[in-house]
Amino acid sequence: MKVTCFSDSLLDWYQHQGRKHLPWQQTQDPYRIWVSEIMLQQTQVTTVLGYYQRFMTRFPDLASLAAASLDEVLHHWAGLGYYSRARNLHRCAQQVVAEHQGAFPVHDQQLMEALPGIGPSTAAAIRAFSTGARAVILDGNVKRVVARYFAIEGWPGQSAITRLLWQKADQLTPDTRLAEYTQAIMDLGATCCTPRNPQCGSCPVQEHCQAHLQGRTDQLPTAKPGKKLPEHTRHALLLTNPAQHLLLEQRPANGIWGGLWSLPEFDEASQLQQWLEQQYPGSSLTGDVHQQLHTFSHYRLQLMIHSHQLNTDAANPGEPRAEPGYHSRPLNWYDPDTRSSIGLAAPVSRLLQARSKTS
């Protein structure tokens, strides 16, 4: 059968060419596998390695994660991006403790998908790796391999295409050796069937790959329709007190850098000025302004950073408080030297990085 041919060839390739020594491959513990799968969502292996090591050292099991504060979880996630993953990870840990007696329902795909941050592909990956059950994944690697193997036209972002890819991925998935197969098809996409310049010469299924046979590997899968990123400008306040602490504001749980601590941010410079004078009467801006450019997947952010140093007799320097209105979020002074366990947003970590370089 064709199906058997694909998985057999792939598994044979995996024996020699596959990755088998990644940290999360040395266990069948659903917790460890789960953390790795969440971190690896839309994130490359090399980026994850360091984060995973530190995270597992601090949160070695589900109970330790469930008992931790969200701030500390975000502290260990800061820099990885897509922070809803960290918030959902924390929520999920508490939910598994409360509703599943501390054990992931790895034998039930639907129950797994019901957990925060776990979708169909992640649920399948956790199940395949921890139990060896037959479960079908569809990540970026598999999409590319399947789209090429069957020469499926159309951008995978369209739901009809995704549906078809799921169906084809299911067809290719064998009934046995699921842990190996799941790793193998991801490895093939990551190291052989790459987005550009795929190494078809060393591909175990090249003889049956429609894209290869048609010489169209460079056209499949169909590229995402390109669009220009919109650009936004916002204004951030870099306020320093006499102790050289920075004023940070916790961002709302939704939106960019959700739950992380960042510089107080405003739509307009005038709003920033107004807020500053309200909080610290008699203060005036130093006039030092510099820019940070942040490029996200969906827009570019020009952040104008307005620096200001509070003098000693400024009112209430230790306890800034939010006014009701457009700013009513938690505020805190942050000491860069005694790093507390909170998640710092990119604008802050970039500032501190630049600062440590010059000093």
Add this chain to the structure above:
DNA sequence: GATACGTGGAT
């Protein structure tokens, strides 16, 4: 169904 959500690696 389309959009929001981060950051860094690769080319």
Add this chain to the structure above:
DNA sequence: TATCCAAGTAT
């Protein structure tokens, strides 16, 4: 430098 895109999910 610019662009793509990565072990996707939630809304």
